[in-house]
Amino acid sequence: xxxxxxxxxxxxxxxxxxxxxxxxxxxxxxxxxxxxxxxxxxxxxxxxxxxxxxxxxxxxxxxxxxxxxxxxxxxxxxxxxxxxxxxxxxxxxxxxxxxxxxxxxxxxxxxxxxxxxxxxxxxxxxxxxxxxxxxxxxxxxx
Numbered sequence: 001x002x003x004x005x006x007x008x009x010x011x012x013x014x015x016x017x018x019x020x021x022x023x024x025x026x027x028x029x030x031x032x033x034x035x036x037x038x039x040x041x042x043x044x045x046x047x048x049x050x051x052x053x054x055x056x057x058x059x060x061x062x063x064x065x066x067x068x069x070x071x072x073x074x075x076x077x078x079x080x081x082x083x084x085x086x087x088x089x090x091x092x093x094x095x096x097x098x099x100x101x102x103x104x105x106x107x108x109x110x111x112x113x114x115x116x117x118x119x120x121x122x123x124x125x126x127x128x129x130x131x132x133x134x135x136x137x138x139x140x141x142x
Contacts, residue, residue, distance in 0.1 A: 008039070014047040021054025029054050043074075049081050056089030061098070064089070080111035087117050091124060 006012065013036060020029035033051050036043055043051075048071045055064040064086060071078060083106035090099035103113070113121065 008041070010036075010041050010044055010047055013039075013041055014044075014050055017047065017054070018050045021050060021057065024058075026054050026058050026060070043071075043076065045071075045076055045079050045082065048076055049079070049085060052082060053085045053089075056085055059089075059093055061086070061090060061093070061095065078109070080106070080114065083109070083111055084114045084117045087113070088120055091117075091120055096124075 013032060017029045017032050020026070020032065029051065033043065033047070036047075048067065052064045052067055052071075055061070055067065068078060068082065068086070071082075083102055087099050087102050087106070090096075090102065106113070
């Protein structure tokens with residue numbers, strides 16, 4: 001019977017957290033994420049990204065930024081997806097200056113805006129919703 005048990009590794013927990021976030025159950029997702037270390041599971045960049053995405057989708061940007069800091073403290077480097085998640089969330093909530101900070105950080109870290117982020121910035125620029133100062137940053141990131 002023991003041989004038939006599913007090994008609960010970081011991949012399985014990441015899928016569970018993603019499902020909880022998608023279902024809008026951010027508190028349960030946080031609880032599962034917070035309990036990983038007690039189960040001997042170290043979150044990877046994908047796990048952090050899923051949790052950061054869930055927080056951003058709920059407009060919890062301060063918590064997302066704190067989690068980004070925790071990610072770095074634990075030696076897990078953010079990737080391009082990490083930055084794009086946060087930037088899109090901020091731009092979708094009219095947090096342009098905060099988004100610019102992350103765009104600059106993303107470019108300095110050697111990452112670039114993905115297609116969805118670039119499209120969002122261009123759309124917002126065309127509506128005069130965001131600072132035109134974003135455009136050169138996008139050119140530098142390609």
